[in-house]
Every structure is written in structure tokens, then in C-alpha cells.
Amino acid sequence: MITLYHCADARSFRCLWALEDLGLPYELKLLPFPPRWKQPDYLEVNPLGTVPLLIDGDARLTESAAIVQYLATRDGPSALSVEPGRPGYGAWLNWLHHGEATLTFPQTLVLRYRLLEPPERRLPQAADDYARWFGKRLEEGLGRALSDGREWLVADRFTAADISVAYALLLAASLGLDAGFPPSVADYWARCRARPGFRRAKAAQRDRRV
Numbered sequence: 001m002i003t004l005y006h007c008a009d010a011r012s013f014r015c016l017w018a019l020e021d022l023g024l025p026y027e028l029k030l031l032p033f034p035p036r037w038k039q040p041d042y043l044e045v046n047p048l049g050t051v052p053l054l055i056d057g058d059a060r061l062t063e064s065a066a067i068v069q070y071l072a073t074r075d076g077p078s079a080l081s082v083e084p085g086r087p088g089y090g091a092w093l094n095w096l097h098h099g100e101a102t103l104t105f106p107q108t109l110v111l112r113y114r115l116l117e118p119p120e121r122r123l124p125q126a127a128d129d130y131a132r133w134f135g136k137r138l139e140e141g142l143g144r145a146l147s148d149g150r151e152w153l154v155a156d157r158f159t160a161a162d163i164s165v166a167y168a169l170l171l172a173a174s175l176g177l178d179a180g181f182p183p184s185v186a187d188y189w190a191r192c193r194a195r196p197g198f199r200r201a202k203a204a205q206r207d208r209r210v
């Protein structure tokens with residue numbers, strides 16, 4: 001049985017969405033955020049204190065993009081994978097990791113220095129700079145890619161790459177950065193939110209909220 005440690009709408013949402021989309025059985029451990037303060041015994045399970053943590057037999061993974069890739073390929077080719085040697089394989093991997101490394105990372109600085117730190121430790125200039133940095137990368141990367149009218153990022157179908165990138169859009173919406181989405185990105189984000197797997201993942205975290 002796969003176990004996923006998760007906080008509502010944190011990066012572990014990518015993993016929950018992939019589990020739901022693939023229809024894999026799993027146990028969900030829903031934690032309060034941030035677990036290192038609100039559930040310190042979690043540090044015994046994951047000394048990093050971060051979510052996601054996915055345990056599957058002897059596999060222990062703590063990187064959300066790697067987990068989505070792992071789940072998509074765990075049992076061989078799946079609806080969410082693009083296989084080595086197939087058209088779009090390189091683009092699939094690149095978008096999968098772009099979603100975290102390029103589109104989510106700058107937003108965590110906005111989150112921290114605009115909202116999470118106590119007022120006296122906030123850094124409006126850093127938060128504003130990284131909000132702009134995110135906006136530029138979004139426009140130059142995802143916005144430009146979608147301007148050819150494609151529905152999904154690779155292989156003419158919804159894949160794990162879309163899950164990874166769409167999570168970055170979810171976080172942007174929660175930070176109020178979605179007002180700057182180019183129209184093609186706003187439409188893509190609406191398509192992603194309408195996916196049955198996205199809705200089931202949202203319901204799963206809602207039903208088990210602590």
C-alpha cells in the first residue's frame with residue numbers, strides 16, 4: 001500500500017492528484033501546515049519536515065515532481081507517462097521538472113516574505129521581485145508554449161507534466177498572482193481544474209481535513 005503524507009494544497013497535492021488520476025490505492029496522512037511546528041512527531045518519519053513524503057515498500061520519496069514521475073511509471077507505461085523513445089519524452093520530463101524548479105520555487109519566496117513571516121521579518125522588495133520573476137518565466141515558458149493553441153503540454157493528451165505545471169498555477173492563484181496569467185494560461189488552468197482527477201484530489205483532502 002502506498003502512503004502519502006500531505007498538507008492541503010501543498011506541493012504534495014501533485015502526488016494526490018496523480019494517485020487519483022491513476023486510480024492507485026493509497027493511504028492519505030493529512031497533516032496540519034507546517035508540520036514541523038504543528039506536528040513535530042512527523043520529524044521522526046521525515047527529518048526534512050516537508051511534504052510530500054511518499055512511502056511505497058522500500059521506496060521513500062520527498063520530491064513532488066519525482067513522486068509524480070515515479071507514480072506515472074511505477075507499473076510500466078500509464079495514461080500519465082510518456083515513455084523513453086516516444087515523441088515528446090524529453091518535453092515531458094522538462095515540463096514535469098519545470099513545474100517545480102522554475103515555476104514553484106520563486107513563489108515560495110513570495111509566500112514566505114509576503115505572508116508567512118511575522119510582519120517585522122517580511123521583505124516586500126524580495127516578495128515583489130520574485131512575483132515578477134515568476135510572471136516573466138510563466139509568460140516566456142508556459143504562455144509561449146500554449147500560444148500555438150495546444151490543449152495539453154505534450155503528446156496531445158493530459159499527462160504528469162500537466163499535473164506538475166498546474167500545481168504551480170494553483171499556488172499562484174492562492175497567492176493572488178493569477179491576475180497576471182496570459183489568457184492562454186488562464187484557459188489552460190481552467191481546463192486543469194475541470195479534470196475529474198483534480199476534483200477527486202480536492203475532495204480527498206477536504207474529506208480528511210484534520
Ligand SMILES: N[C@@H](CCC(=O)N[C@@H](CS)C(=O)NCC(=O)O)C(=O)O
Nearest residue numbers: 010011034036050051052062063064
Ligand atoms: N522540492 C520539494 C519541496 C518540498 C517542500 O518544501 N514542501 C513544503 C510544502 S509546499 C513544506 O513542506 N514546507 C514546510 C517546511 O518547510 O517546514 C518538492 O517539490 O516536494
